[in-house]
Amino acid sequence: MNFMSIHIDKEKCIGCGKCIIVCPGSLIYQDNNGKAFIKYPKDCWGCTACLKQCSVQAIKYYLGLDMGGGGGYLTIKKEAEYLDWYITTKEGKTKKIRINSKEANKY
Ligand code: SF4
Ligand code: SF4
Incomplete structure (x- = not known):
């Protein structure tokens, strides 16, 4: 993918x-099996909601070519008050960044 966008894995969905409700652009729909797709x-626009x-x-x-990502991607996992951001490079290396969602608005 050479532009930034999301991809939904129907096997996991x-x-x-919830993603349909929060998308500010109403870009996500449900297929006949109830699985989400964009x-x-x-x-x-990558708001990550x-x-x-x-x-x-x-x-x-x-993370598309336009962001210098060129095939890398991001996933987010919620753990209590934390949001763990996993950034995987196109070479397959993953880095975790933990953000306290209660503190995030301070910055
Ligand atoms: S509907 Fe959206 S938020 Fe819910 S499991 Fe599927 S992809 Fe995730
Ligand atoms: S990242 Fe934001 S704009 Fe893009 S599909 Fe998800 S909620 Fe919608």
């Missing part, structure tokens, strides 16, 4: 619908 990936809601990490945020 449990059809909770209809207009190019319209995604959907990633933060997904409890099964079915959503990957691709």
Whole structure:
């Protein structure tokens, strides 16, 4: 993928619908099996709201060529008050960044 956008893994998606509710651009829909998919990936501006809601990490945020990512991606996992951001490079190396969501608004 050479532009920034998300990709939803239908195998992992449990059809909770939370990402659909939070997407400010109404870009995510449900297929006949209740699985989420993004209809207009190019319209995604990478706000990451959907990633933060997904409890099964079915959503990957691709860091496109326009961001210097070139195939790397980001996933987010919620652990109590923490948000763990996992950044995986195109070489397959993963780095974790932990953010305390209660403190995040201070910055
Ligand atoms: S990253 Fe933001 S704009 Fe893109 S699909 Fe998710 S919620 Fe919508
Ligand atoms: S938040 Fe995750 S599990 Fe829920 S519908 Fe969206 S992709 Fe599927």
